[in-house]
Amino acid sequence: MRKLVTAFILVPLLIIFIAFAVANREIVTIAFDPFDSEHPAFALTAPLFILIVILFGAGMIFGGLLTWMNQRKWRRRARLAEAEARALKTELAGRHWPSEDRPALLPAQPPAPLTFPPAA
Numbered sequence: 001m002r003k004l005v006t007a008f009i010l011v012p013l014l015i016i017f018i019a020f021a022v023a024n025r026e027i028v029t030i031a032f033d034p035f036d037s038e039h040p041a042f043a044l045t046a047p048l049f050i051l052i053v054i055l056f057g058a059g060m061i062f063g064g065l066l067t068w069m070n071q072r073k074w075r076r077r078a079r080l081a082e083a084e085a086r087a088l089k090t091e092l093a094g095r096h097w098p099s100e101d102r103p104a105l106l107p108a109q110p111p112a113p114l115t116f117p118p119a120a
Contacts, residue, residue, distance in 0.1 A: 017053075020049055021049040024047070024048040025048070025049060026048055027045060027046070027048075028045070028047070029045045030044045030051065031043045032044075
């Protein structure tokens with residue numbers, strides 16, 4: 001099922017990308033010198049679709065990094081809660097309970113079913 005859904009998403013995106021690349025294959029020059037537009041110190045000459053795909057990918061990576069950095073407080077809280085649970089589990093396992101005071105992991109009998117109105 002997952003492969004089918006992936007195919008239904010990726011195949012149309014691939015077709016759109018190929019159509020975009022064919023429609024925008026003219027060569028463009030991107031200059032990074034704001035002072036000399038005739039003879040720039042650094043310029044890049046490439047097909048337009050390559051430039052757009054590179055910028056789109058860079059934007060995806062930048063957005064992913066920002067999202068990852070903004071979620072660090074949630075990851076930290078999860079790590080602390082996990083460590084606390086592990087410590088409590090270790091402490092509980094190491095305790096020596098008297099046999100009559102040992103907490104039961106499961107109740108001895110199931111709870112009474114709820115009725116409406118409550119039985120008196």
